């Protein structure tokens with residue numbers, strides 16, 4: 362038996378409780394992991410609140426990522442005692458996830474915990490940080506370099522935004538952070554933003570297909586009008602990495618920026634990201650994300666804090682990242 366945060370649904374209302382669960386209830390998979398740390402991402406907030414139609418079957422154990430120690434394995438690559446990270450693959454959505462002391466998954470989805478990181482640091486990075494790294498890599502693949510000009514990070518005080526700001530600054534970029542939180546300006550400067558601007562600048566619908574050229578690149582967690590406005594402000598040949606929809610999924614725009622400025626929209630998907638790209642992203646995180654900065658934006662929390670954190674994150678009230686201790690290492 363192990364403890365898990367279990368969601369139940371009745372008449373469209375999703376409730377949660379910590380329950381003792383039998384190992385036999387774990388999903389099919391060839392690797393069983395004793396979970397040491399998990400975290401809270403925007404999608405966890407949606408799942409916990411029963412929003413977004415992400416979970417089709419209840420009872421359900423949420424948690425889209427976790428880090429822990431292999432306790433049983435039929436997979437050729439993993440042996441008991443090895444430490445692993447899981448992000449994505451729809452774990453925590455279509456199958457039980459990391460808000461539990463035990464998780465069972467397909468071993469092909471796991472990434473070995475890099476020796477440079479603790480389980481806590483891996484989950485302080487988590488899906489949000491991994492996605493920020495994928496976005497930086499995509500921008501670089503499309504020619505972004507520090508001399509190219511200002512890079513905008515939207516939703517900057519959130520999880521993806523905080524990691525993106527710290528990463529880009531450490532790589533030598535001039536980072537402009539956009540936030541709706543007046544009290545986060547100093548925080549974002551400590552992470553390395555050269556400039557902090559208010560997100561209301563992007564809140565209104567675009568009135569013209571092209572605005573003044575400003576951004577060499579952008580990592581956008583917000584979507585909606587913000588995405589449309591930034592697209593119209595990209596410099597010639599610039600790129601926007603489309604990561605999130607915290608401000609809306611619908612975009613009203615024109616093809617003019619593509620035709621007249623040769624700009625690029627780079628779709629970022631962390632969930633089904635192929636393994637070679639995953640391993641490169643974790644290698645890059647170890648090399649490029651200063652761990653002292655990671656500490657500055659990581660809040661430690663316990664299993665009991667998860668429901669409140671999940672509610673807070675969808676309201677945009679979690680700053681940076683959260684490392685949630687599940688159980689002690691075995």
Ligand SMILES: NC(=O)c1ccc[n+]([C@@H]2O[C@H](COP(=O)([O-])OP(=O)(O)OC[C@H]3O[C@@H](n4cnc5c(N)ncnc54)[C@H](OP(=O)(O)O)[C@@H]3O)[C@@H](O)[C@H]2O)c1
Nearest residue numbers: 403492516517518519520521540541605606607608631677
């Ligand atoms: N593509 C992928 O694979 C992938 C992976 C991870 C996350 N995501 C998506 O990326 C987004 C960010 O995830 P996260 O975990 O970083 O969430 P988060 O910590 O909640 O960050 C989102 C940030 O967006 C801003 N925001 C929230 N509501 C807004 C609104 N109505 N208008 C404008 N800005 C708003 C806030 O930043 P400020 O307070 O600074 O304004 C908030 O902190 C989510 O949409 C998530 O689903 C996608």
